[in-house]
Amino acid sequence: MVKPAASTTLLESPMIAILTVSHGTSDPLGQQAIGAYAEAIHDAVEADVAAHAFVDVQQPDVPTELAALPPEATIVVVPLLLSRGYHLGHDLPLAAAPFGERVILADALGPDHRIAQVLRRRLREAGAEPDDRLVLAAAGSSDSAGVEDALRTGLLLEAATRHPVTVGFLSAAAPRLHEAIARNRANDGARVAVASYLLAPGYFHDRTRTCAADIVTVPLLTPDMPPAPELIAVARDRYSTALSASPGSTSAATRGPRTNATDVATTP
Template identity: 35%
Template sequence: MTAPALVALAHGSRDPQSAATIKALVDQVRALRPDLRIEPAFLELARPSFGTVVDKLVRAGYDEIVVVPLLLTEAYHAKVDVPAAIAEATSRHQGLQIRATRILGLETAFLEVLDRRLRTALKEARVRELDALVLAAAGSSDALANQAVARLARLWSSRHRLPTVAAFASAAPPTTGEAVRQFRAEGRRHIAVGSLFLAPGAHPDRAAELALEAGAVAVSAPLGADPEVARTILARYAVGAVELVPV
């Protein structure tokens, strides 16, 4: 019996580095599970589209697909866009079963990835001292999504014993620039920003720009194609595949 195909579904960006990063991440997942059919797809702004990937898998003989949404918070894209894309694709293929898993979410283990990215940024900037941190995320009109980022910021604060605040690239205050300026107003001068984004794009670029303009000493790269993220994708897939098994 053929295992369900895995589609890693990202939002998409006009920045070509974003799609390249997602595809590199999928390559890492494939390396961990070479026995599975694993494909990247995008909701918008990049190719291949989700519908195109589903059509290709159906032509290849797959009638079960597990979709892992590559989203960090339970906001609009997770609640509306992903279900709509799945409903549209399912309606075009009789007998096709598509199961969406939980989003990637804000796993505590991702703080390890964040730390690695930030250490690299600090080394490149030749910074050896920190007295505050800012956790930068996309931001949402969904208050619960923003609260999830704030909770992770508190965990990151405890981990490093440094004051830490969450900041957002859109839809919610504060911006990274505002967060950095607030710390500087308190007398802190060595403030670094961790980028809680999966891949490059307009939001992480804007967050970095505002933070550096305000005086941040370093801004990390997004989480990117990291083995920890790849393992999380496979963990989500495993649950989704079991849910497709008839009871």
């Protein structure tokens, strides 16, 4: 059970904590890739304390990690989620509610033109050619805001590649990925290249790799490559924007060296 934090206001809080939050996966490669990304984000911001939590599959969960952070800290939660959806619209606000204004919730990573540039690079690395038809493979969401974000990312990828992009969903929304691929191949049998709009290896990318496309890119993060600078910059900007937009927020620019959450004594 989440215990309410000690009563405090942002103006009274000299300590800033960042809590990155990812979905969670049982895939060891995905765990490694996300772990490296979270660590890179923690290193890129000037928070005093850094920690990571998960909304599903893995532990610690968000309420547990929020309660473990120093009670005097203002906590900026940075979701490592590509789009809005149920987790961002429901789960995270619910977890943050008992802590009041101590907890600031940042926006999802996407849509963002810098992520589209990484997707473009992944296509080039995978061997996509100028005449290939492009499909963006997105996880999908029952939340219309999440679907809208994926479609906007498709438009950003169109702008980055200067080629039409069809968005295909792996669940919950239409068109499904196999339908999007079939539509692009139907008229002239052209090659189809799929850009995997997934953060890391896991269940959805395993499904994407078995689709009928000619080319499927790796996810945005992989364990054998350091996180792209663009992805780190997006997360850093989400953190900074959330912190600066909060009433009475303390500038992180004047902070001293960050410590890990486990290095800081906490009050039960």
